[in-house]
Amino acid sequence: MERPGAGGASSAEQAVAVAEDVGYPVLLRPSYVLGGRSMQVCYDAASVARATTEHSRLLVDRFLEGAVELDVDALCDGEETFVAAVMQHVEEAGVHSGDSSCVLPAVSLDPSTLAAVEETVRRLAPALGVVGLVNVQLALLEGQLYVLEANPRASRTVPFASKAIGINLVDAACRLAAGAGLSDLDLAGGRRSHVSVKAAVFPFARFPGADSILGPEMRSTGEVMASAADFPTAFAKAERAAGRPLPESGTAFLSVSDADKGAAAEVGRRLAALGFELCATSGTARALAAAGLPVTHVRKVAEEGDGPTVVDLVRRGRCDLVVNTPAGRGARSDGYLIREAALVARVPCITTLAGAFAAVEAIARARREDALSLQERMSA
Numbered sequence: 001m002e003r004p005g006a007g008g009a010s011s012a013e014q015a016v017a018v019a020e021d022v023g024y025p026v027l028l029r030p031s032y033v034l035g036g037r038s039m040q041v042c043y044d045a046a047s048v049a050r051a052t053t054e055h056s057r058l059l060v061d062r063f064l065e066g067a068v069e070l071d072v073d074a075l076c077d078g079e080e081t082f083v084a085a086v087m088q089h090v091e092e093a094g095v096h097s098g099d100s101s102c103v104l105p106a107v108s109l110d111p112s113t114l115a116a117v118e119e120t121v122r123r124l125a126p127a128l129g130v131v132g133l134v135n136v137q138l139a140l141l142e143g144q145l146y147v148l149e150a151n152p153r154a155s156r157t158v159p160f161a162s163k164a165i166g167i168n169l170v171d172a173a174c175r176l177a178a179g180a181g182l183s184d185l186d187l188a189g190g191r192r193s194h195v196s197v198k199a200a201v202f203p204f205a206r207f208p209g210a211d212s213i214l215g216p217e218m219r220s221t222g223e224v225m226a227s228a229a230d231f232p233t234a235f236a237k238a239e240r241a242a243g244r245p246l247p248e249s250g251t252a253f254l255s256v257s258d259a260d261k262g263a264a265a266e267v268g269r270r271l272a273a274l275g276f277e278l279c280a281t282s283g284t285a286r287a288l289a290a291a292g293l294p295v296t297h298v299r300k301v302a303e304e305g306d307g308p309t310v311v312d313l314v315r316r317g318r319c320d321l322v323v324n325t326p327a328g329r330g331a332r333s334d335g336y337l338i339r340e341a342a343l344v345a346r347v348p349c350i351t352t353l354a355g356a357f358a359a360v361e362a363i364a365r366a367r368r369e370d371a372l373s374l375q376e377r378m379s380a
Contacts, residue, residue, distance in 0.1 A: 007060050012052040016045045018060040029059040039216035067093040067141035073161045074134050075172055076125035077181045083118045085161035092354045093139050096218040102198040104164045107231050124150050132173040160225055164196035194377050196227045199238035204343050212339045213326050213351050227377055228369055235358055236366035244348045246363050250320030255281040260325045263353050265291035270360045300334045314341040322349040323356045
């Protein structure tokens, strides 16, 4: 078990030195902020130096690119620990936990990794002297578990976890704080056969000019929950409840950063197998064509040539799904204009590859289910 390298800095020189010591990419966290405000992922010394000029003091953490992030809620009476819920973020590490979709149980963990996660929490909670609720955030990268945070308090996932497992964690925590032990509580169950998904609700459509990129800074204003017999069905239901219903057919537009082009070919392959027509900007179109996929090239806004741009197509309702992983931010960037057009046209726009894979799986495998209450699911 490890924790990523980190260090504090109060000047550009110190920040760059820490970053080079822990290794790029790094995550910069300004002191005394909530909701990930102004946090940035930096890939070189120049971007670290620019970010440092905006804040008097920063924490510089090694950023685990491509890691799977886990959220664990547990109860502790000071000596024993009950691991209530091990949740997996759908988006990769780097997206704020309040913005990432979350699935319970963690669908990609094998039994040995799940056991290691639970054992880690059982060791941490008593060591911190927790009496009540504790939340631990971890990352899994190439088989190695990393502890990101251990918070001796309730987290925003407690209501979701309580409903998903059928145990009132707040009531249990209050009884522990009043002097009860875990052995005095009725914590039977806690493992259900159904799958629950928590999805974030975003305000982007209400604010003209907003950019729907997800990152370290929390931007959601609410959340929804859906449960089903399997992950694809639960994910599709959650997206629909959050106002982002996934299309079952039509045209999918893809435009991804250079680092994502290899994986985007697999997303395109799965969409094509589902009957979607593919269109893409030049670089992504070349990657899809190289993978043997039929794809229509669509020019960018700033690209010379004939025919409509991708923004024109989205605005005219010619695209049913947009996958756009950002190569950069800025009001003049093509990615920004694509995402803005998708918001206005109310076209589902996915800005992470992990989210794209989950959406494709949901489109392919989501099943129609009879409507059941949480109580009915708990008793099933």
